[in-house]
Structure formats: structure tokens, C-alpha cells
Amino acid sequence: MDPLSTPFTLRGTTVRHRLALPPMSTYQALAGNLPNPAWHTGHYASRSAGMGLVIVEATAVSPQAPATPQDLGLWNDRQAEGLAQIAAAVTAAGAVPALQLSHAGRKASRTRPWGPGADAPIAPDEGGWEPLGPSPIPFADGYRTPREMTPDQIGLTVQQFAAAAGRAVHAGFRAVELHAGHGRLLHSFLSPIANRRTDAYGATFDGRTLLLRQAVRAVRRALPDDVPLLVRMSVTDHLPGGWTLEDTVRLAPLLAADGADLIDCTSGGIVRPEPRPSGPAWQAPYARAVRQAGIPTAAVGKITTLEQAGQLLADGDCDLVLMGRQLLADPMLPARHAPDLAPAPYQRALATIGTADGQLAPEL
Ligand SMILES: Cc1cc2nc3c(=O)[nH]c(=O)nc-3n(C[C@H](O)[C@H](O)[C@H](O)COP(=O)(O)O)c2cc1C
Numbered sequence: 001m002d003p004l005s006t007p008f009t010l011r012g013t014t015v016r017h018r019l020a021l022p023p024m025s026t027y028q029a030l031a032g033n034l035p036n037p038a039w040h041t042g043h044y045a046s047r048s049a050g051m052g053l054v055i056v057e058a059t060a061v062s063p064q065a066p067a068t069p070q071d072l073g074l075w076n077d078r079q080a081e082g083l084a085q086i087a088a089a090v091t092a093a094g095a096v097p098a099l100q101l102s103h104a105g106r107k108a109s110r111t112r113p114w115g116p117g118a119d120a121p122i123a124p125d126e127g128g129w130e131p132l133g134p135s136p137i138p139f140a141d142g143y144r145t146p147r148e149m150t151p152d153q154i155g156l157t158v159q160q161f162a163a164a165a166g167r168a169v170h171a172g173f174r175a176v177e178l179h180a181g182h183g184r185l186l187h188s189f190l191s192p193i194a195n196r197r198t199d200a201y202g203a204t205f206d207g208r209t210l211l212l213r214q215a216v217r218a219v220r221r222a223l224p225d226d227v228p229l230l231v232r233m234s235v236t237d238h239l240p241g242g243w244t245l246e247d248t249v250r251l252a253p254l255l256a257a258d259g260a261d262l263i264d265c266t267s268g269g270i271v272r273p274e275p276r277p278s279g280p281a282w283q284a285p286y287a288r289a290v291r292q293a294g295i296p297t298a299a300v301g302k303i304t305t306l307e308q309a310g311q312l313l314a315d316g317d318c319d320l321v322l323m324g325r326q327l328l329a330d331p332m333l334p335a336r337h338a339p340d341l342a343p344a345p346y347q348r349a350l351a352t353i354g355t356a357d358g359q360l361a362p363e364l
Pocket of ligand 1: 232301302303322
């Protein structure tokens with residue numbers, strides 16, 4: 001069996017092959033951070049045909065956690081009911097639904113990244129909410145200064161992640177991912193660039209990693225034993241004095257001991273502008289380095305072909321391959337890779353469309 005077609009089991013959850021959709025915000029939530037059934041269900045269903053794992057976009061764990069007003073949220077029952085429809089749509093197509101749980105931290109209270117007035121801070125008198133962070137240092141020019149979180153606020157946030165994880169499972173998601181990358185709250189505590197605290201949540205490696213470790217432990221306790229917990233990390237800040245790949249390699253086994261089952265290896269996002277390398281599958285070496293520390297990994301970033309994905313798996317770089325923008329543009333790619341896994345109507349189409357006579361099935 002080719003490496004891409006090999007099933008993958010984490011805890012009690014098996015995905016049918018190694019290709020997965022990474023979380024990608026669509027900024028289409030309705031007022032109240034509720035899913036828009038007409039958008040979200042169709043969007044995720046269409047990306048689940050023949051797919052293994054589908055990680056639904058960053059979903060805020062509390063009213064202070066969205067980046068934009070159009071982010072999904074999961075802190076109340078109405079939101080959970082809406083998200084259950086998305087989980088059901090992914091499941092109906094035969095894929096495994098996962099949900100990314102997020103707190104935007106310093107990146108909170110912004111307009112969405114397109115349209116009139118795009119990508120701008122939302123002031124408190126315009127309906128904005130208060131960005132939170134480890135220290136009162138803004139993410140970049142044009143961003144609001146975050147409030148330095150108290151230990152009580154940090155403890156509450158850990159509880160909010162755990163509560164959202166419990167709701168996610170109740171809503172039908174079969175895996176949960178914590179967003180600890182791209183400058184969001186959990187990442188901002190890890191990085192000395194954003195975290196200048198001198199208390200138990202800063203100063204040293206143990207201090208800066210404490211929030212993420214507490215979140216992983218609390219979420220693990222909130223999840224049934226058979227539900228895997230993924231952690232998306234910016235494995236390096238790409239900056240001197242920032243969080244490094246060596247830090248991630250040191251932390252990964254500790255997170256595994258705390259209950260994490262896979263590290264989803266992305267990078268960067270702690271400041272803007274930032275130096276960021278690029279190129280085909282450019283972050284895969286990070287996934288390889290973290291995997292060598294003894295925990296399964298996912299690789300992501302400019303992976304665009306099935307051949308490339310299969311090669312990364314064959315080379316032992318990662319356990320899962322995430323393909324983002326390519327699958328936004330070409331949602332049928334997984335079904336073409338695994339036509340026997342596609343929903344039946346698509347299977348029949350794929351089986352007949354390429355034949356010499358190209359005839360429809362006889363009953364039509
Ligand atoms: C439109 C868009 C939205 C994204 N939203 C999220 C998100 O909600 N959470 C996250 O961790 N990463 C997010 N990302 C990053 C992707 O998950 C992925 O890491 C990135 O696109 C690189 O993979 P690619 O080159 O295959 O697209 C987003 C990327 C795009 C293009």
C-alpha cells in the first residue's frame with residue numbers, strides 16, 4: 001500500500017488515509033459567532049469527499065477569544081448545535097471531523113482580512129473586545145495593546161479550552177486541535193518576544209510553557225480516552241531571541257506526557273512583518289525534527305501534489321500531510337486519490353467519466 005493510502009490510528013480514532021485538511025478560517029460566522037449552515041456545511045462537506053481528516057477552522061473558546069466577529073465560537077449550546085451540523089456533514093462524507101480550538105490573544109478584536117475596512121482594529125466603542133496577552137506588548141503596528149493576563153484569567157482560559165473540548169466531542173467531533181501557533185494566545189506565552197512575565201507563567205522555559213501544558217492536561221481530562229488531541233505549534237519564530245525549533249523538540253515529549261497525541265508543525269506569526277522562508281513543503285523538515293523527538297507529527301505548508309505528500313510520508317518526515325490552499329482550490333483531489341473512498345455518487349462519476357465511451361450508468 002502506498003504511504004498516503006495507509007490508515008492512521010491515534011487513540012481510538014482511525015483516519016482512512018494520510019491526507020488531511022488543515023484548519024482554515026473562512027470568516028463566515030453569523031452574529032453570535034454561530035456557524036452559517038448555508039456556508040459552513042457545504043464548504044466542509046465538499047472538502048470531505050474521499051478525505052481522511054478534516055480540521056475545522058479556528059473556533060474561539062470564549063467571547064474574548066475570536067480574532068474577528070466572523071470567527072466561529074464554542075462557548076454556548078447554540079454554537080455547539082450549529083457545529084454539530086458541520087461535524088455531521090464531514091462524517092456523512094466518510095471523513096473524520098476535528099475541530100481547532102483557539103484564543104486569538106494579541107490578535108483579537110480585528111475586522112476580517114478582506115472587504116471594506118479589512119484587517120483593522122475594532123475599538124471598544126465599535127463593538128470590539130479586549131485582546132489579552134502575556135504582556136502588554138502589541139502584536140504589530142496597528143494592533144491594540146493586549147491586557148496582561150492575571151493568573152486568575154489564565155486559569156479561567158484553561159477551563160474555557162477544556163469546556164470547549166468537551167462541547168466539541170458532544171457535537172460529534174472525533175479529534176480536537178489546540179491552536180498554539182501563529183501568534184495566538186498559547187503561542188504568545190511560549191515566545192520570549194511576546195512573553196516578558198516574571199511570574200510562574202514566564203521568565204524560564206518552564207514558565208513560558210506552563211499555560212500550554214496546563215491547557216493540554218485540562219483538555220485531555222475533558223476528552224474521552226479514545227479522542228485524540230492534536231496541538232498546532234509554530235515550531236519556530238524565525239527570529240533571534242524567539243521561540244526555537246530546539247525549544248519545540250524539548251517541549252514535544254513533555255506535551256506527549258501531558259496527553260497530546262500529535263504536533264501539527266507550522267511556524268512563524270509572532271510579529272509582523274516577519275522573515276519567513278518559503279518553498280515547496282518548506283516546513284516538512286520541522287515536522288521531521290519534532291517526530292524524531294518521539295511524537296507523531298503533521299507537515300503543512302506549500303504541499304500541493306499527491307506525489308509530494310506520499311514522498312514526505314515515505315521519507316519519514318511526518319505521519320499526516322495537510323494540504324490547505326490547494327484543497328480550497330481543488331476539493332476533489334482526495335476523491336481522485338482514493339475513488340473507492342469517495343461518496344457513492346462521486347465514485348460512479350469518477351469510474352465512468354474517464355472511460356473510453358464515457359457513458360452514463362445505464363439507469364440514467
Ligand atoms: C484562508 C486561510 C485561513 C487560515 N486559517 C487558519 C486557521 O484558522 N488556523 C490555523 O491554524 N491556520 C490557518 N491557516 C493556515 C493553514 O492551516 C496552513 O497552515 C497554511 O495555509 C499553509 O498550508 P498551505 O500552503 O497548504 O496552504 C489559514 C490559511 C489560509 C490560507
